[in-house]
Amino acid sequence: MIDFRYHLVSIVAIFLALAVGIVMGTTLLSSPAIESALQTAQDLRKSNNDYREQLGALQARETGNDSFVTAEMPAVIRGQLTGERVVLVAAPGSSGTLREQAEQVLVEAGATISGQVTLTEKYVEPSQANFIDQLTSGLTSLTSPGTDPYKNAASLLAASLVTADDTQAGTENTATVGVLDGFEKAGLLTVDGTPAKRATLALVFAPETLFTGEKAQEQAGALVSLAAGLDAGAQGAVVTGTIASTQPGGLIAALRDTSDAAAKVSSVDTLDMPAGRAVIVFAAREQLSGRSGQYGIGADAAEFQPASSAATPSPSTSGS
Known part of the structure:
Protein backbone atom coordinates (compact mmCIF):
# COMPACT_ATOMS: atom_id res chain seq x y z
CA MET A 1 0.00 0.00 0.00
CA ARG A 78 -2.62 54.67 -90.56
CA GLY A 79 -2.31 53.33 -94.08
CA GLN A 80 -0.48 50.14 -93.09
CA LEU A 81 -3.18 47.92 -94.62
CA THR A 82 -4.80 50.26 -97.12
CA GLY A 83 -6.66 48.36 -99.81
CA GLU A 84 -6.40 44.98 -98.07
CA ARG A 85 -9.38 42.82 -97.16
CA VAL A 86 -9.24 40.80 -93.93
CA VAL A 87 -11.44 37.89 -92.89
CA LEU A 88 -11.81 37.22 -89.18
CA VAL A 89 -11.86 33.58 -88.06
CA ALA A 90 -12.86 33.04 -84.44
CA ALA A 91 -12.04 29.77 -82.72
CA PRO A 92 -14.60 28.48 -80.21
CA GLY A 93 -14.02 30.18 -76.88
CA SER A 94 -12.26 33.25 -78.24
CA SER A 95 -13.07 36.65 -76.72
CA GLY A 96 -15.71 38.71 -78.52
CA THR A 97 -14.51 41.90 -76.85
CA LEU A 98 -10.93 41.40 -77.99
CA ARG A 99 -12.11 40.56 -81.52
CA GLU A 100 -14.01 43.84 -81.70
CA GLN A 101 -10.96 45.77 -80.51
CA ALA A 102 -8.75 44.06 -83.10
CA GLU A 103 -11.30 44.74 -85.83
CA GLN A 104 -11.31 48.44 -84.95
CA VAL A 105 -7.53 48.59 -85.22
CA LEU A 106 -7.55 46.84 -88.60
CA VAL A 107 -10.08 49.34 -89.92
CA GLU A 108 -7.98 52.23 -88.59
CA ALA A 109 -5.05 50.74 -90.51
CA GLY A 110 -7.06 50.99 -93.72
CA ALA A 111 -8.25 47.40 -94.08
CA THR A 112 -11.73 46.29 -95.06
CA ILE A 113 -13.28 43.49 -93.01
CA SER A 114 -14.92 41.02 -95.38
CA GLY A 115 -16.73 39.20 -92.59
CA GLN A 116 -16.31 36.81 -89.72
CA VAL A 117 -16.47 33.03 -89.47
CA THR A 118 -16.96 31.64 -85.98
CA LEU A 119 -16.10 27.98 -85.51
CA THR A 120 -18.14 25.84 -83.15
CA GLU A 121 -16.98 23.26 -80.62
CA LYS A 122 -18.14 20.61 -83.07
CA TYR A 123 -15.50 21.68 -85.59
CA VAL A 124 -12.63 20.87 -83.23
CA GLU A 125 -14.17 17.69 -81.81
CA PRO A 126 -11.95 14.79 -82.99
CA SER A 127 -14.93 12.43 -83.13
CA GLN A 128 -16.34 14.60 -85.93
CA ALA A 129 -13.28 14.21 -88.18
CA ASN A 130 -14.85 11.57 -90.42
CA PHE A 131 -18.04 13.61 -90.71
CA ILE A 132 -16.03 16.70 -91.67
CA ASP A 133 -14.11 14.66 -94.25
CA GLN A 134 -17.33 13.38 -95.83
CA LEU A 135 -18.86 16.84 -95.81
CA THR A 136 -15.76 18.35 -97.43
CA SER A 137 -15.76 15.70 -100.15
CA GLY A 138 -19.45 16.23 -100.85
CA LEU A 139 -19.27 20.01 -101.14
CA THR A 140 -16.59 20.34 -103.79
CA SER A 141 -15.01 18.77 -106.80
CA LEU A 142 -11.67 20.40 -106.00
CA THR A 143 -8.76 18.05 -105.47
CA SER A 144 -8.09 17.38 -101.79
CA PRO A 145 -4.51 17.96 -100.64
CA GLY A 146 -4.27 14.66 -98.76
CA THR A 147 -5.90 12.25 -96.32
CA ASP A 148 -6.06 14.52 -93.27
CA PRO A 149 -9.71 15.61 -92.81
CA TYR A 150 -8.81 18.91 -91.17
CA LYS A 151 -6.24 19.83 -93.81
CA ASN A 152 -8.82 19.06 -96.51
CA ALA A 153 -11.45 21.14 -94.75
CA ALA A 154 -8.95 23.98 -94.26
CA SER A 155 -8.08 23.95 -97.95
CA LEU A 156 -11.75 24.13 -98.95
CA LEU A 157 -12.59 26.86 -96.44
CA ALA A 158 -9.54 28.83 -97.55
CA ALA A 159 -10.66 28.62 -101.17
CA SER A 160 -14.01 30.04 -100.02
CA LEU A 161 -12.69 32.82 -97.80
CA VAL A 162 -9.38 34.13 -99.16
CA THR A 163 -7.35 34.67 -102.28
CA ALA A 164 -3.75 35.55 -103.07
CA ASP A 165 -4.83 37.39 -106.23
CA ASP A 166 -5.63 41.08 -105.70
CA THR A 167 -7.87 41.08 -108.76
CA GLN A 168 -10.06 38.36 -107.18
CA ALA A 169 -10.39 40.08 -103.80
CA GLY A 170 -13.97 40.98 -103.00
CA THR A 171 -15.40 38.32 -105.31
CA GLU A 172 -16.82 34.88 -104.59
CA ASN A 173 -15.06 31.73 -105.73
CA THR A 174 -17.40 30.13 -108.25
CA ALA A 175 -15.85 26.73 -107.50
CA THR A 176 -16.85 26.85 -103.81
CA VAL A 177 -20.37 28.27 -103.93
CA GLY A 178 -22.40 26.78 -101.10
CA VAL A 179 -19.41 25.64 -99.05
CA LEU A 180 -19.94 28.08 -96.19
CA ASP A 181 -23.66 27.35 -96.16
CA GLY A 182 -22.92 23.64 -96.01
CA PHE A 183 -20.53 24.00 -93.08
CA GLU A 184 -22.98 26.30 -91.30
CA LYS A 185 -25.93 23.94 -91.76
CA ALA A 186 -23.74 21.12 -90.42
CA GLY A 187 -23.26 23.08 -87.22
CA LEU A 188 -19.52 23.56 -87.74
CA LEU A 189 -19.46 27.35 -87.99
CA THR A 190 -21.52 30.53 -88.18
CA VAL A 191 -21.10 33.40 -90.61
CA ASP A 192 -21.34 37.17 -90.12
CA GLY A 193 -20.96 39.70 -92.91
CA THR A 194 -19.94 38.52 -96.36
CA PRO A 195 -16.79 36.43 -95.87
CA ALA A 196 -17.47 34.62 -99.15
CA LYS A 197 -16.38 37.82 -100.87
CA ARG A 198 -12.81 36.79 -100.48
CA ALA A 199 -10.16 38.56 -98.41
CA THR A 200 -6.42 38.84 -99.00
CA LEU A 201 -5.50 38.29 -95.33
CA ALA A 202 -6.86 36.13 -92.51
CA LEU A 203 -6.76 36.82 -88.78
CA VAL A 204 -7.44 33.80 -86.56
CA PHE A 205 -8.43 34.34 -82.92
CA ALA A 206 -7.26 31.74 -80.40
CA PRO A 207 -9.53 30.34 -77.66
CA GLU A 208 -9.27 32.02 -74.27
CA THR A 209 -9.19 28.66 -72.49
CA LEU A 210 -6.68 25.88 -73.01
CA PHE A 211 -7.50 22.52 -74.53
CA THR A 212 -7.06 19.79 -71.93
CA GLY A 213 -7.19 16.02 -71.74
CA GLU A 214 -6.44 13.34 -74.30
CA LYS A 215 -8.02 15.30 -77.16
CA ALA A 216 -6.12 18.54 -76.57
CA GLN A 217 -3.42 17.98 -79.18
CA GLU A 218 -5.93 17.02 -81.87
CA GLN A 219 -8.20 19.97 -81.09
CA ALA A 220 -5.39 22.51 -81.25
CA GLY A 221 -4.03 20.75 -84.32
CA ALA A 222 -7.34 21.21 -86.15
CA LEU A 223 -7.03 24.97 -85.69
CA VAL A 224 -3.36 25.01 -86.70
CA SER A 225 -4.32 23.20 -89.91
CA LEU A 226 -6.97 25.82 -90.62
CA ALA A 227 -4.53 28.69 -90.04
CA ALA A 228 -1.98 27.05 -92.32
CA GLY A 229 -4.63 26.46 -94.99
CA LEU A 230 -5.75 30.07 -94.86
CA ASP A 231 -2.15 31.25 -95.14
CA ALA A 232 -1.55 29.03 -98.16
CA GLY A 233 -4.63 30.38 -99.93
CA ALA A 234 -4.15 34.05 -99.05
CA GLN A 235 -1.40 36.63 -99.02
CA GLY A 236 -0.91 35.83 -95.37
CA ALA A 237 -2.44 34.74 -92.07
CA VAL A 238 -1.90 35.76 -88.45
CA VAL A 239 -3.01 33.89 -85.33
CA THR A 240 -3.59 36.06 -82.28
CA GLY A 241 -4.55 35.59 -78.65
CA THR A 242 -3.35 36.31 -75.13
CA ILE A 243 -0.29 34.98 -73.35
CA ALA A 244 -2.47 32.16 -71.96
CA SER A 245 -2.58 30.68 -75.46
CA THR A 246 1.20 30.18 -75.38
CA GLN A 247 0.86 27.61 -72.60
CA PRO A 248 0.52 23.86 -73.28
CA GLY A 249 -2.95 23.26 -74.70
CA GLY A 250 -3.10 26.71 -76.31
CA LEU A 251 -3.45 27.39 -80.02
CA ILE A 252 -0.42 29.67 -80.27
CA ALA A 253 1.69 27.11 -78.40
CA ALA A 254 0.57 24.43 -80.87
CA LEU A 255 1.36 26.68 -83.83
CA ARG A 256 4.82 27.56 -82.56
CA ASP A 257 5.52 23.87 -81.92
CA THR A 258 4.64 23.03 -85.53
CA SER A 259 7.69 23.98 -87.55
CA ASP A 260 6.06 23.91 -91.00
CA ALA A 261 3.13 26.09 -89.95
CA ALA A 262 5.22 28.43 -87.77
CA ALA A 263 7.55 29.08 -90.70
CA LYS A 264 4.64 30.58 -92.66
CA VAL A 265 1.92 31.69 -90.24
CA SER A 266 2.63 34.59 -87.89
CA SER A 267 1.38 34.77 -84.31
CA VAL A 268 0.86 37.59 -81.79
CA ASP A 269 0.20 36.69 -78.14
CA THR A 270 -0.55 40.23 -76.90
CA LEU A 271 -4.08 40.71 -78.23
CA ASP A 272 -5.20 42.11 -74.87
CA MET A 273 -2.64 44.96 -75.01
CA PRO A 274 -3.11 48.12 -77.13
CA ALA A 275 0.49 47.82 -78.32
CA GLY A 276 -0.16 44.16 -79.12
CA ARG A 277 -3.06 45.05 -81.38
CA ALA A 278 -0.77 47.41 -83.28
CA VAL A 279 1.65 44.48 -83.65
CA ILE A 280 -1.14 42.50 -85.34
CA VAL A 281 -1.25 45.17 -88.03
CA PHE A 282 2.53 45.09 -88.50
CA ALA A 283 2.55 41.28 -88.57
CA ALA A 284 -0.18 41.29 -91.23
CA ARG A 285 1.77 43.79 -93.33
CA GLU A 286 4.88 41.67 -92.94
CA GLN A 287 2.91 38.71 -94.27
CA LEU A 288 2.17 40.72 -97.41
CA SER A 289 5.90 40.85 -98.10
CA GLY A 290 6.24 37.09 -97.74
CA ARG A 291 7.72 37.04 -94.25
CA SER A 292 6.41 35.68 -90.95
CA GLY A 293 7.29 35.77 -87.27
CA GLN A 294 6.22 34.84 -83.75
CA TYR A 295 5.64 37.97 -81.67
CA GLY A 296 4.72 38.89 -78.11
CA ILE A 297 5.88 38.08 -74.61
CA GLY A 298 4.94 34.40 -74.26
CA ALA A 299 6.90 31.21 -74.79
CA ASP A 300 8.78 30.96 -78.09
CA ALA A 301 8.06 34.55 -79.12
CA ALA A 302 11.08 35.79 -81.08
CA GLU A 303 10.48 39.45 -80.22
CA PHE A 304 7.67 41.81 -79.30
CA GLN A 305 7.09 43.17 -82.80
CA PRO A 306 8.40 42.76 -86.35
CA ALA A 307 11.68 44.47 -87.03
CA SER A 308 10.07 46.22 -90.01
CA SER A 309 7.35 47.91 -87.92
CA ALA A 310 8.73 51.39 -88.52
CA ALA A 311 8.88 50.99 -92.28
CA THR A 312 6.83 53.36 -94.47
CA PRO A 313 3.67 51.61 -95.63
CA SER A 314 2.91 51.06 -99.28
CA PRO A 315 0.24 53.43 -100.67
CA SER A 316 -1.46 50.56 -102.50
CA THR A 317 -2.19 46.87 -102.10
CA SER A 318 0.63 44.41 -102.38
CA GLY A 319 0.93 40.65 -102.55
CA SER A 320 3.57 38.21 -101.52
Whole structure:
Protein backbone atom coordinates (compact mmCIF):
# COMPACT_ATOMS: atom_id res chain seq x y z
CA MET A 1 0.00 0.00 0.00
CA ILE A 2 1.31 3.41 -1.04
CA ASP A 3 1.56 5.73 1.94
CA PHE A 4 0.96 9.46 2.19
CA ARG A 5 4.66 10.34 2.01
CA TYR A 6 4.93 8.83 -1.47
CA HIS A 7 2.02 10.94 -2.71
CA LEU A 8 3.56 14.03 -1.22
CA VAL A 9 6.91 13.41 -2.87
CA SER A 10 5.19 12.80 -6.23
CA ILE A 11 3.21 16.03 -6.01
CA VAL A 12 6.29 18.02 -5.05
CA ALA A 13 8.19 16.48 -7.99
CA ILE A 14 5.43 17.47 -10.43
CA PHE A 15 5.31 21.07 -9.27
CA LEU A 16 9.10 21.23 -9.28
CA ALA A 17 9.14 20.03 -12.90
CA LEU A 18 6.56 22.63 -13.87
CA ALA A 19 8.54 25.36 -12.18
CA VAL A 20 11.75 24.30 -13.92
CA GLY A 21 9.91 24.21 -17.28
CA ILE A 22 8.49 27.68 -16.81
CA VAL A 23 11.87 29.07 -15.84
CA MET A 24 13.62 27.41 -18.76
CA GLY A 25 10.91 28.45 -21.22
CA THR A 26 11.02 32.03 -20.04
CA THR A 27 14.80 32.04 -20.33
CA LEU A 28 14.82 30.53 -23.85
CA LEU A 29 12.15 32.89 -25.10
CA SER A 30 13.76 35.94 -23.61
CA SER A 31 15.60 38.69 -25.37
CA PRO A 32 17.54 37.00 -28.26
CA ALA A 33 14.75 34.74 -29.53
CA ILE A 34 11.94 37.26 -29.08
CA GLU A 35 13.95 40.08 -30.61
CA SER A 36 14.87 37.89 -33.59
CA ALA A 37 11.22 36.94 -34.20
CA LEU A 38 10.10 40.56 -33.96
CA GLN A 39 12.83 41.68 -36.34
CA THR A 40 11.86 39.00 -38.88
CA ALA A 41 8.22 40.05 -38.72
CA GLN A 42 9.20 43.69 -39.17
CA ASP A 43 11.40 42.83 -42.18
CA LEU A 44 8.56 40.86 -43.78
CA ARG A 45 6.14 43.74 -43.30
CA LYS A 46 8.61 46.14 -44.89
CA SER A 47 9.18 43.77 -47.83
CA ASN A 48 5.42 43.44 -48.38
CA ASN A 49 4.99 47.21 -48.32
CA ASP A 50 7.88 47.60 -50.78
CA TYR A 51 6.33 45.02 -53.12
CA ARG A 52 2.97 46.77 -52.94
CA GLU A 53 4.59 50.07 -53.86
CA GLN A 54 6.47 48.45 -56.74
CA LEU A 55 3.30 46.76 -58.00
CA GLY A 56 1.41 50.04 -57.81
CA ALA A 57 4.15 51.81 -59.75
CA LEU A 58 4.17 49.08 -62.43
CA GLN A 59 0.38 49.20 -62.76
CA ALA A 60 0.47 52.98 -63.08
CA ARG A 61 3.23 52.69 -65.66
CA GLU A 62 1.30 50.10 -67.65
CA THR A 63 -1.85 52.23 -67.54
CA GLY A 64 0.11 55.22 -68.79
CA ASN A 65 1.73 53.23 -71.59
CA ASP A 66 -1.62 51.79 -72.68
CA SER A 67 -3.22 55.23 -72.62
CA PHE A 68 -0.44 56.70 -74.76
CA VAL A 69 -0.48 53.82 -77.27
CA THR A 70 -4.27 53.95 -77.57
CA ALA A 71 -4.21 57.69 -78.22
CA GLU A 72 -1.37 57.55 -80.75
CA MET A 73 -2.24 54.26 -82.44
CA PRO A 74 -4.35 55.70 -85.29
CA ALA A 75 -1.40 57.81 -86.42
CA VAL A 76 1.08 54.94 -86.06
CA ILE A 77 -0.89 52.37 -88.05
CA ARG A 78 -2.62 54.67 -90.56
CA GLY A 79 -2.31 53.33 -94.08
CA GLN A 80 -0.48 50.14 -93.09
CA LEU A 81 -3.18 47.92 -94.62
CA THR A 82 -4.80 50.26 -97.12
CA GLY A 83 -6.66 48.36 -99.81
CA GLU A 84 -6.40 44.98 -98.07
CA ARG A 85 -9.38 42.82 -97.16
CA VAL A 86 -9.24 40.80 -93.93
CA VAL A 87 -11.44 37.89 -92.89
CA LEU A 88 -11.81 37.22 -89.18
CA VAL A 89 -11.86 33.58 -88.06
CA ALA A 90 -12.86 33.04 -84.44
CA ALA A 91 -12.04 29.77 -82.72
CA PRO A 92 -14.60 28.48 -80.21
CA GLY A 93 -14.02 30.18 -76.88
CA SER A 94 -12.26 33.25 -78.24
CA SER A 95 -13.07 36.65 -76.72
CA GLY A 96 -15.71 38.71 -78.52
CA THR A 97 -14.51 41.90 -76.85
CA LEU A 98 -10.93 41.40 -77.99
CA ARG A 99 -12.11 40.56 -81.52
CA GLU A 100 -14.01 43.84 -81.70
CA GLN A 101 -10.96 45.77 -80.51
CA ALA A 102 -8.75 44.06 -83.10
CA GLU A 103 -11.30 44.74 -85.83
CA GLN A 104 -11.31 48.44 -84.95
CA VAL A 105 -7.53 48.59 -85.22
CA LEU A 106 -7.55 46.84 -88.60
CA VAL A 107 -10.08 49.34 -89.92
CA GLU A 108 -7.98 52.23 -88.59
CA ALA A 109 -5.05 50.74 -90.51
CA GLY A 110 -7.06 50.99 -93.72
CA ALA A 111 -8.25 47.40 -94.08
CA THR A 112 -11.73 46.29 -95.06
CA ILE A 113 -13.28 43.49 -93.01
CA SER A 114 -14.92 41.02 -95.38
CA GLY A 115 -16.73 39.20 -92.59
CA GLN A 116 -16.31 36.81 -89.72
CA VAL A 117 -16.47 33.03 -89.47
CA THR A 118 -16.96 31.64 -85.98
CA LEU A 119 -16.10 27.98 -85.51
CA THR A 120 -18.14 25.84 -83.15
CA GLU A 121 -16.98 23.26 -80.62
CA LYS A 122 -18.14 20.61 -83.07
CA TYR A 123 -15.50 21.68 -85.59
CA VAL A 124 -12.63 20.87 -83.23
CA GLU A 125 -14.17 17.69 -81.81
CA PRO A 126 -11.95 14.79 -82.99
CA SER A 127 -14.93 12.43 -83.13
CA GLN A 128 -16.34 14.60 -85.93
CA ALA A 129 -13.28 14.21 -88.18
CA ASN A 130 -14.85 11.57 -90.42
CA PHE A 131 -18.04 13.61 -90.71
CA ILE A 132 -16.03 16.70 -91.67
CA ASP A 133 -14.11 14.66 -94.25
CA GLN A 134 -17.33 13.38 -95.83
CA LEU A 135 -18.86 16.84 -95.81
CA THR A 136 -15.76 18.35 -97.43
CA SER A 137 -15.76 15.70 -100.15
CA GLY A 138 -19.45 16.23 -100.85
CA LEU A 139 -19.27 20.01 -101.14
CA THR A 140 -16.59 20.34 -103.79
CA SER A 141 -15.01 18.77 -106.80
CA LEU A 142 -11.67 20.40 -106.00
CA THR A 143 -8.76 18.05 -105.47
CA SER A 144 -8.09 17.38 -101.79
CA PRO A 145 -4.51 17.96 -100.64
CA GLY A 146 -4.27 14.66 -98.76
CA THR A 147 -5.90 12.25 -96.32
CA ASP A 148 -6.06 14.52 -93.27
CA PRO A 149 -9.71 15.61 -92.81
CA TYR A 150 -8.81 18.91 -91.17
CA LYS A 151 -6.24 19.83 -93.81
CA ASN A 152 -8.82 19.06 -96.51
CA ALA A 153 -11.45 21.14 -94.75
CA ALA A 154 -8.95 23.98 -94.26
CA SER A 155 -8.08 23.95 -97.95
CA LEU A 156 -11.75 24.13 -98.95
CA LEU A 157 -12.59 26.86 -96.44
CA ALA A 158 -9.54 28.83 -97.55
CA ALA A 159 -10.66 28.62 -101.17
CA SER A 160 -14.01 30.04 -100.02
CA LEU A 161 -12.69 32.82 -97.80
CA VAL A 162 -9.38 34.13 -99.16
CA THR A 163 -7.35 34.67 -102.28
CA ALA A 164 -3.75 35.55 -103.07
CA ASP A 165 -4.83 37.39 -106.23
CA ASP A 166 -5.63 41.08 -105.70
CA THR A 167 -7.87 41.08 -108.76
CA GLN A 168 -10.06 38.36 -107.18
CA ALA A 169 -10.39 40.08 -103.80
CA GLY A 170 -13.97 40.98 -103.00
CA THR A 171 -15.40 38.32 -105.31
CA GLU A 172 -16.82 34.88 -104.59
CA ASN A 173 -15.06 31.73 -105.73
CA THR A 174 -17.40 30.13 -108.25
CA ALA A 175 -15.85 26.73 -107.50
CA THR A 176 -16.85 26.85 -103.81
CA VAL A 177 -20.37 28.27 -103.93
CA GLY A 178 -22.40 26.78 -101.10
CA VAL A 179 -19.41 25.64 -99.05
CA LEU A 180 -19.94 28.08 -96.19
CA ASP A 181 -23.66 27.35 -96.16
CA GLY A 182 -22.92 23.64 -96.01
CA PHE A 183 -20.53 24.00 -93.08
CA GLU A 184 -22.98 26.30 -91.30
CA LYS A 185 -25.93 23.94 -91.76
CA ALA A 186 -23.74 21.12 -90.42
CA GLY A 187 -23.26 23.08 -87.22
CA LEU A 188 -19.52 23.56 -87.74
CA LEU A 189 -19.46 27.35 -87.99
CA THR A 190 -21.52 30.53 -88.18
CA VAL A 191 -21.10 33.40 -90.61
CA ASP A 192 -21.34 37.17 -90.12
CA GLY A 193 -20.96 39.70 -92.91
CA THR A 194 -19.94 38.52 -96.36
CA PRO A 195 -16.79 36.43 -95.87
CA ALA A 196 -17.47 34.62 -99.15
CA LYS A 197 -16.38 37.82 -100.87
CA ARG A 198 -12.81 36.79 -100.48
CA ALA A 199 -10.16 38.56 -98.41
CA THR A 200 -6.42 38.84 -99.00
CA LEU A 201 -5.50 38.29 -95.33
CA ALA A 202 -6.86 36.13 -92.51
CA LEU A 203 -6.76 36.82 -88.78
CA VAL A 204 -7.44 33.80 -86.56
CA PHE A 205 -8.43 34.34 -82.92
CA ALA A 206 -7.26 31.74 -80.40
CA PRO A 207 -9.53 30.34 -77.66
CA GLU A 208 -9.27 32.02 -74.27
CA THR A 209 -9.19 28.66 -72.49
CA LEU A 210 -6.68 25.88 -73.01
CA PHE A 211 -7.50 22.52 -74.53
CA THR A 212 -7.06 19.79 -71.93
CA GLY A 213 -7.19 16.02 -71.74
CA GLU A 214 -6.44 13.34 -74.30
CA LYS A 215 -8.02 15.30 -77.16
CA ALA A 216 -6.12 18.54 -76.57
CA GLN A 217 -3.42 17.98 -79.18
CA GLU A 218 -5.93 17.02 -81.87
CA GLN A 219 -8.20 19.97 -81.09
CA ALA A 220 -5.39 22.51 -81.25
CA GLY A 221 -4.03 20.75 -84.32
CA ALA A 222 -7.34 21.21 -86.15
CA LEU A 223 -7.03 24.97 -85.69
CA VAL A 224 -3.36 25.01 -86.70
CA SER A 225 -4.32 23.20 -89.91
CA LEU A 226 -6.97 25.82 -90.62
CA ALA A 227 -4.53 28.69 -90.04
CA ALA A 228 -1.98 27.05 -92.32
CA GLY A 229 -4.63 26.46 -94.99
CA LEU A 230 -5.75 30.07 -94.86
CA ASP A 231 -2.15 31.25 -95.14
CA ALA A 232 -1.55 29.03 -98.16
CA GLY A 233 -4.63 30.38 -99.93
CA ALA A 234 -4.15 34.05 -99.05
CA GLN A 235 -1.40 36.63 -99.02
CA GLY A 236 -0.91 35.83 -95.37
CA ALA A 237 -2.44 34.74 -92.07
CA VAL A 238 -1.90 35.76 -88.45
CA VAL A 239 -3.01 33.89 -85.33
CA THR A 240 -3.59 36.06 -82.28
CA GLY A 241 -4.55 35.59 -78.65
CA THR A 242 -3.35 36.31 -75.13
CA ILE A 243 -0.29 34.98 -73.35
CA ALA A 244 -2.47 32.16 -71.96
CA SER A 245 -2.58 30.68 -75.46
CA THR A 246 1.20 30.18 -75.38
CA GLN A 247 0.86 27.61 -72.60
CA PRO A 248 0.52 23.86 -73.28
CA GLY A 249 -2.95 23.26 -74.70
CA GLY A 250 -3.10 26.71 -76.31
CA LEU A 251 -3.45 27.39 -80.02
CA ILE A 252 -0.42 29.67 -80.27
CA ALA A 253 1.69 27.11 -78.40
CA ALA A 254 0.57 24.43 -80.87
CA LEU A 255 1.36 26.68 -83.83
CA ARG A 256 4.82 27.56 -82.56
CA ASP A 257 5.52 23.87 -81.92
CA THR A 258 4.64 23.03 -85.53
CA SER A 259 7.69 23.98 -87.55
CA ASP A 260 6.06 23.91 -91.00
CA ALA A 261 3.13 26.09 -89.95
CA ALA A 262 5.22 28.43 -87.77
CA ALA A 263 7.55 29.08 -90.70
CA LYS A 264 4.64 30.58 -92.66
CA VAL A 265 1.92 31.69 -90.24
CA SER A 266 2.63 34.59 -87.89
CA SER A 267 1.38 34.77 -84.31
CA VAL A 268 0.86 37.59 -81.79
CA ASP A 269 0.20 36.69 -78.14
CA THR A 270 -0.55 40.23 -76.90
CA LEU A 271 -4.08 40.71 -78.23
CA ASP A 272 -5.20 42.11 -74.87
CA MET A 273 -2.64 44.96 -75.01
CA PRO A 274 -3.11 48.12 -77.13
CA ALA A 275 0.49 47.82 -78.32
CA GLY A 276 -0.16 44.16 -79.12
CA ARG A 277 -3.06 45.05 -81.38
CA ALA A 278 -0.77 47.41 -83.28
CA VAL A 279 1.65 44.48 -83.65
CA ILE A 280 -1.14 42.50 -85.34
CA VAL A 281 -1.25 45.17 -88.03
CA PHE A 282 2.53 45.09 -88.50
CA ALA A 283 2.55 41.28 -88.57
CA ALA A 284 -0.18 41.29 -91.23
CA ARG A 285 1.77 43.79 -93.33
CA GLU A 286 4.88 41.67 -92.94
CA GLN A 287 2.91 38.71 -94.27
CA LEU A 288 2.17 40.72 -97.41
CA SER A 289 5.90 40.85 -98.10
CA GLY A 290 6.24 37.09 -97.74
CA ARG A 291 7.72 37.04 -94.25
CA SER A 292 6.41 35.68 -90.95
CA GLY A 293 7.29 35.77 -87.27
CA GLN A 294 6.22 34.84 -83.75
CA TYR A 295 5.64 37.97 -81.67
CA GLY A 296 4.72 38.89 -78.11
CA ILE A 297 5.88 38.08 -74.61
CA GLY A 298 4.94 34.40 -74.26
CA ALA A 299 6.90 31.21 -74.79
CA ASP A 300 8.78 30.96 -78.09
CA ALA A 301 8.06 34.55 -79.12
CA ALA A 302 11.08 35.79 -81.08
CA GLU A 303 10.48 39.45 -80.22
CA PHE A 304 7.67 41.81 -79.30
CA GLN A 305 7.09 43.17 -82.80
CA PRO A 306 8.40 42.76 -86.35
CA ALA A 307 11.68 44.47 -87.03
CA SER A 308 10.07 46.22 -90.01
CA SER A 309 7.35 47.91 -87.92
CA ALA A 310 8.73 51.39 -88.52
CA ALA A 311 8.88 50.99 -92.28
CA THR A 312 6.83 53.36 -94.47
CA PRO A 313 3.67 51.61 -95.63
CA SER A 314 2.91 51.06 -99.28
CA PRO A 315 0.24 53.43 -100.67
CA SER A 316 -1.46 50.56 -102.50
CA THR A 317 -2.19 46.87 -102.10
CA SER A 318 0.63 44.41 -102.38
CA GLY A 319 0.93 40.65 -102.55
CA SER A 320 3.57 38.21 -101.52
